[in-house]
Amino acid sequence: MEAIARIRSFNRTVTHQIGALEERFLGRDRSLGASRLLFEIGANGVEVRQLRARLNLDSGYTSRLLRALEAEGLIRTGRSSGDGRVRCVTLTRAGRKELAVLNRRSDQAAASLLSRLPEAQRPAFVSAMGVVERLLLASAVRLRVENPRGRGAQYCLQCYFAELAARFETGFDPARSIPTAPTHFTPPQGFFVVAMLNGESVGCGALRCRPDYGEIKRMWVAPASRGLGIGKRILQRLETLARKRRVSLLRLETNKALTEAQALYRSSGYHEVRPFNDEPYAHHWFEKAL
Amino acid sequence: MEAIARIRSFNRTVTHQIGALEERFLGRDRSLGASRLLFEIGANGVEVRQLRARLNLDSGYTSRLLRALEAEGLIRTGRSSGDGRVRCVTLTRAGRKELAVLNRRSDQAAASLLSRLPEAQRPAFVSAMGVVERLLLASAVRLRVENPRGRGAQYCLQCYFAELAARFETGFDPARSIPTAPTHFTPPQGFFVVAMLNGESVGCGALRCRPDYGEIKRMWVAPASRGLGIGKRILQRLETLARKRRVSLLRLETNKALTEAQALYRSSGYHEVRPFNDEPYAHHWFEKAL
DNA sequence: ATTAATCTCTGACTAATGTCAGATACATGG
DNA sequence: CCATGTATCTGACATTAGTCAGAGATTAAT
Known part of the structure; x- marks a missing residue:
């Protein structure tokens, strides 16, 4: 197959399969957007600015998602030490617990994907994923x-x-x-x-x-x-x-x-x-x- | 990196990068859902049933999307020859034209992805994509x-x-x-x-x-x-x-x-x-x- | 000190996506 | 013909996602 066609086919297959997988495991009680935000905040916290940049979100939208997570008691926001305009988000104890749940589910999703392949093909699968990811990132720099x-x-x-x-x-x-x-x-x-x-x-x-x-x-x-x-x-x-x-x-x-x-x-x-x-x-x- | 972590990282990177790419090229004037539907209908037409199965859509939602495309004059629906309950969707002349536009854009998206990589890395990229896609599909059977x-x-x-x-x-x-x-x-x-x-x-x-x-x-x-x-x-x-x-x-x-x-x-x-x-x-x- | 820029937040929207309960038409098996 | 099941459509919702303009606080530039 020609390169362009291969890439297009890859895009469709991957978004479809991975999307379905994520939904099945993550899309339980919280919106996918909010889950992603929790992932991105991570155990160590981040600046709101960084969140927006990484996920490419509108500032108003980000703020609203953060308010929702705050109302759930999962995050805490505070001023950045360096710059008073910047806000820092960190997980509360409940937030860390919730992140752990998400991480576990995400691990399960990955494991279930792997488990459906015969053992012999797994190394090839994982290493090809590594190549694709690396080059995809490289192309985005x-x-x-x-x-x-x-x-x-x-x-x-x-x-x-x-x-x-x-x-x-x-x-x-x-x-x-x-x-x-x-x-x-x-x-x-x-x-x-x-x-x-x-x-x-x-x-x-x-x-x-x-x-x-x-x-x-x-x-x-x-x-x-x-x-x-x-x-x-x-x-x-x-x-x-x-x-x-x-x-x-x-x-x-x-x-x-x-x-x-x-x-x-x-x-x-x-x-x-x-x-x-x-x-x-x-x-x-x-x-x-x- | 361990296999599970690699898969998770792959999922995040790929959905993010590919999603951004699709949006930039396809998400111009029509919703992404409608575009995907047009793709799936294709030049030869399909049964509505198949559309729903492939894209895993609710029947009401599918119907609404189809009505919208019909109102735009891009598709025509008719009875299936075999089973009177089943509806067949085919593209009108305008629909085929629109699909051609989408295909061109999708090709451009793929080409732009490729063009950002040094020539030497392209074959590895494309073949790794092939491996991932193949095994991803295999795991979904x-x-x-x-x-x-x-x-x-x-x-x-x-x-x-x-x-x-x-x-x-x-x-x-x-x-x-x-x-x-x-x-x-x-x-x-x-x-x-x-x-x-x-x-x-x-x-x-x-x-x-x-x-x-x-x-x-x-x-x-x-x-x-x-x-x-x-x-x-x-x-x-x-x-x-x-x-x-x-x-x-x-x-x-x-x-x-x-x-x-x-x-x-x-x-x-x-x-x-x-x-x-x-x-x-x-x-x-x-x-x-x- | 003043002006301009940055970061975040809120309110007011819109569009997209998804769900659910019928209604209708048709098909299948007895 | 009847009961049952299937495919589709419609209306009524609910949620998610995303946009935009402006306000308030703070910082950077001059």
Whole structure:
């Protein structure tokens, strides 16, 4: 079958079968929309803003669904610590109990699907699902050049630095690193690329155009979104931007703990060179001629 | 990731991504429900009954959707030729035009999904989709022992004989074949198994318990549902029924044109034997000890 | 300090989806 | 012919989903 026809057929079959399955197991006493909201809130709570972004809901509608859950005593809403406009939703004890019920039912649904297949076919089924999901997500990722002071960028940078602090043997203190200002990543001196998936920022990367070379910095991908090729796409986008600015040499440095990053750089045509700066957190220096 | 978690994650991702895609391309001027109905009616028309079964809709709701499409001048309803209670829906010229538009949009949606992936990953994506769809469908198939005079059984038999007539070199005339009555396939003398998928009959098979052996007959699977392992499952079910009735030998005969059937029998442990009857349409005779 | 933008909430809607109890017409088996 | 069952349709509802405009609180930008 031709690719387009296969995809269309897949779409129809999957939405039909999975939809029926979900309804049978989840659509008991609460509307599916409310159930989804409970799932998305999860055990740790989220900002209402995030809920809306992830599920792509209207703000009024979201609010109404939340009020309903609140009336049921399943959630509690409070101010976000950082920004007084933003509201945070967390589950109450009853809410956590209800989520556990939903999770159990959802597990049952998945198990019942699996149980209807002969054992021999299950591994193929599950791994094909993995492939489809991964590539479907990858196809939904969008890259955008953004202001490094913007919310998406700031969120990524915060996660990035937190990860460095956690993964570097020595911890990480931005003050000890070579100083960088947001303006270095603002056109035309540089660029800050953010990867978006379903309304959320899931990765970033930056290019700083110095007089004699371009510098790649701030490469980061959210742990939950790794393996989708987002890092590679960000890097390629930065390289394209560099070429447009007539940069002929790209350089970057990295810490020995960031092994995936090193693999990415090598597979993207970067090769290791002698240290070209005295970044105290760096163990490896790479460059690539454009 | 564990299988259950993978399936749950797949379900959420896929419904979300595919749902968004469909809405963006199809949900323009008509409700998604009505669009799906148009798709399902298709160029050749269907019985209202079938529509309801396939989409699992309430009869009142279906009727209302059909009235709306009729008011738009997209469909025409008429009596079924066979059964006066049943209504047949066909597209008008305008309806066919509208379906073409929907098909084009649906193609675009699929193409846009594909286009967002690097070329190298597309074959893997499409083939994984094929695997998931196939196994999802396979898992939704249900076998049931039914009355051979029932609607599902009669439908399958009709298709079965039509296929024999088309595929046999000599054509097929039931009167020339060894006569068989429905009672031969009615418990306890025999069994008639029907495979159901989404409310439709997509395959059948029968067992006739003779004094000294059991006979497998009427093995058929709808062309659109082949490759899902339905034939094998029907055969296994018939064997289980035979064992329960203490049948120790199973026999069957088949025409040389039905090569898939022969492959199925061989792979299920049947081996070819000398003719044990004088069925004029048979070229190969098989048996299996239970 | 003022203005503009952001986030959430409420009220007022509309459309879509789904359910249920008859009513009607036809079919089937005795 | 009659009893029973099936397929469809209609009217009357109920729920879910979604939209839109504006208000109030807060933050960011100038």
